Amino acid sequence: MDDFHTLTATIERLLHIRCGNYKEDYIKRRLSSRMNAVSIKEYLVYNKYLLSNPDEQEKLRNALTINVTKFFRDKEVFEIVKRELIPEILKKKQRVRIWSAGCSSGEEPYSYAIVLYEIGLTNPTMDALIIASDIDYEILKRAKAGVYERPALDNMTELQIKKHFTLQPDGKYEIKPHIREKVRFQYHDLMRGEPVAKYLDLISCRNVTIYFNEQQKNDLCKEFHNGLVAGGYYVMGLSEYLGKEMEPLFRPYRPLLKIFVRQ
Ligand SMILES: C[S@@+](CC[C@H](N)C(=O)[O-])C[C@H]1O[C@@H](n2cnc3c(N)ncnc32)[C@H](O)[C@@H]1O
Known part of the structure; x- marks a missing residue:
């Protein structure tokens, strides 16, 4: 060797x-x-x-395990999630299950939780849960703590910040319980080959596979296909792509925003 x-x-x-x-x-x-x-x-x-x-x-x-992230990273993706994907899921049932895979310090799953909370205001029977996973134990601890510096919140309105965070004496922002309680954090290695759950409605795996080789990316795609309900959504990072071989498994929904639908 x-x-x-x-x-x-x-x-x-x-x-x-x-x-x-x-x-x-x-x-x-x-x-x-x-x-x-x-x-x-x-x-x-x-x-x-x-x-x-x-x-x-x-x-x-x-x-x-580079952990760079922020709330509502690529705002336009979250706009589509709020305006189109979640309402589409809710047409069929009141239960929404999301997996934020490679969630880093929590900004991504909490962003989904904020979207679901806002939708829930006009849809009180909705039952929503976000499973958030990462391979890095230290970053998961930070995610659970849910305390952030101001720049991480830059893509949010003042109103959203006021509603969902508590400003601490040291100038940091702590996520409020009504958002925190929608997210369940757990350790999970995406290379394990098994999804964290089945019958998921949306899997968000953004800015994680850029470091994976082709074989691993394809295996992960199959793992996600296995974890999603038929018609469920796969949201990738803007610089990521679905390999040719995987095209039969997912059809493009918003190809520029890297949103796909499980076949
Ligand atoms: C750049 S962050 C992306 C965070 C968030 N998804 C976003 O787009 O803002 C990449 C995350 O993927 C995690 N990661 C890398 N390899 C992984 C693996 N094999 N299984 C689970 N998570 C992994 C890293 O620990 C890191 O927190």
Whole structure:
């Protein structure tokens, strides 16, 4: 085994991150940023350092699982969710189940929760739940805490902020219980091959697969197909795409906004 693969085998064992399923370039770039930070040039030297240093293990996990996100990221997508997708789901039943896969620090699932809350004001019998999952335990803790700096809220109106957040003395914003209670956070590795639940109405997996290789992206698509009801929605990130092979599984709904319907 070469030095790079010795190191990735250690990472898989220690951090349970399956490097082989990510693009090799991506893993190499993230590794090199950590190795530079600790002034190590050789994969094998870093391997040894990693094995004996739990603090570095956490730093590497953070480097490999980039967590950038914000509330209502790509506002126009959430407009369509509110105006078209949820009303369409509600035509058939009063129960709405959403999975935010790769939810990072919670901004995405809480954005869906805000949309559902707003719809629920005129639709009190609606029963809504959002399952939010990530592979990064630390980020899940932050998601559950639900406390944010002001820039994360930039895509929201003042009214929405007032309604759904409590301004704390330190200037941070805490999500209010009526939104928090709609989201259930859990650990889940998207490379496991099993969805968190079945008969879901909408799966939002945005800005996660950009780091996955083609095979893994296709496997994930099948996992989502398996988790959605027929006619359910798959919402991807704007820079992500559905591979040719997966086109029989999903038909485009709003192709530019990367919204698809399960066949
Ligand atoms: C850039 S964030 C995207 C957050 C949010 N979906 C958005 O679009 O704003 C990517 C998230 O995917 C998570 N992730 C990466 N690989 C994963 C995997 N195999 N299983 C579950 N989550 C993963 C990372 O931990 C990170 O929190």
